[in-house]
Amino acid sequence: MPCRETNLLTLKPYFPPRCRLRWLIPGLLPAGLSLLAGASKAGKSWLCLWLCLQLARGGEIWGRTTQPQTVLYLCLEDTYARIQGRLFRLTEDSVPSRLYFQTGSCAIGDGLELQIEKFLSQHPETGLVVIDTLQKVRTADPNNGAYASDYQDMSALKSLADRRGIGLLLVHHLRKQGASDPFQQISGSNGLMGAADTIWLLQRQRMSDTARLLVTGRDMDSCTLHLQTRDCIWQLLEEETAEEQVRKAVPDYLWRAADFIQHIGSWTGTATELLTAAGITEVQPNQFTRKLVEHFYTVFAPQGIRYQSRRTSNTRLLCFTCDGDDGHDGSDDDTGRSPLPSGTVPAGEEGAAPVPSSSSSPSPGPHHGSEHGLCVADGQPFAAADTAAPTGTAPSPNFSRETAS
Secondary structure, eight states: OOOOOOOGGGOOOOOOOOOOOOEEETTTEESEEEEEEEOTTSSHHHHHHHHHHHHHHTOOBTTBOOOOOEEEEEETTSOHHHHHHHHHHHOSSOOOTTEEEESOOOOTTTTHHHHHHHHHHHOTTEEEEEEEOGGGGOOOOTTSOHHHHHHHHHHHHHHHHHHHTOEEEEEEEBOSSOOSSGGGGBSSOHHHHHHOSEEEEEEOOTTOSEEEEEEEETTSOOEEEEEEEETTEEEEEEEEEHHHHHHHTSOHHHHHHHHHHHHHSEEEEOHHHHHHHHTOOSSOHHHHHHHHHHTHHHHTGGGTEEEEEEEOSSOEEEEEEETTOOOSSSSSOGGGOOOOOTTOOOOOSTTOOOOOOOTTSOOSSSOTTOOOOOOOOOOOOOSSOOOOOOBSOOOOTTOOHHHHO
8 A cells, every 4th residue: 555645844733632730739749759858757757647648538738628539658667556556646536448558568660560550450549659668669770870770760650650640759868968959968869859740858857846848849839838746747837939938038138228229219339338328237248249149139120220330449339220210320321231151240348258159049030939040240340430439319327118118
């Protein structure tokens, strides 16, 4: 039979029907592969058992309504007696019939997937399977490196979760070494985080009754839940979005400085003169300059304030203008400004140490949950100008945000 020629230019694009994301815990835990990591004895197993109990009965979880569903909890580091004792402490009611426990299983690639498949065939209404812990179902592969081995195991479990439309939550440990990024403390290679759809990181100080749960994932905005354990249950104290966390980290004196500049329209002077004019006394000039660079796109840019620094023969001047204000000194236009390359920021006052890159500052865009940002733009040096006198009319040092309005 002769082959029919096909003109690729005439083919219509095919867009598969959009699948609705299934949320086990709205806004926090979707279907797919998830990772719950925390230090040893941080309370991960207590948290998992309570989550399983609430999901099986359709109870509320941190202010979110859930639907009753079958849950399988592979508590591979515990015994039935210990689980029963914990259940008595978590609830006075009978345990839902939808909640199943298993204290043993096969390893990944050696029967675990078939065991879960068999359970799902018998209980098609299953919503969540918890494996506590991941290390209990892994086997060392001498032929693979750490990353390849981690990604291979995670991919096998993710394929199962995606194919069956369930949530698969893996409990894992943290490294003992600290890291600037908390998620880099998760034990293992980046293959674990790379394959996971959602990551929960439980941070708790030893012997403390409070903790932070950092939540991030492909299908959600990042957030932080502040929890406190009461009667062995992790209860929600406060929830913060990533944007709220960034704004919370901004020192109050930066907002006051921005209000001062916006009130007068433009300012040129040293950091010391700016702090004096704005009535800010709780910070040193060099530290103020560093924080200005770090939080510029959170505080100043959204208010239409532009910033440059220029060095004279004996000092460094900070030059601010607001949108709609045509001048710093009237001697230079804005077209000569160009942003600094990433990793380069203006120094503080004379003698100050170089300021580190502000790449961790939030982007001015509307994307919520972004953990990356831009460097503050510092323009090219102005044309020769030796005046160090501040410009603009300074209001009273007691200027406040209320008076600006």
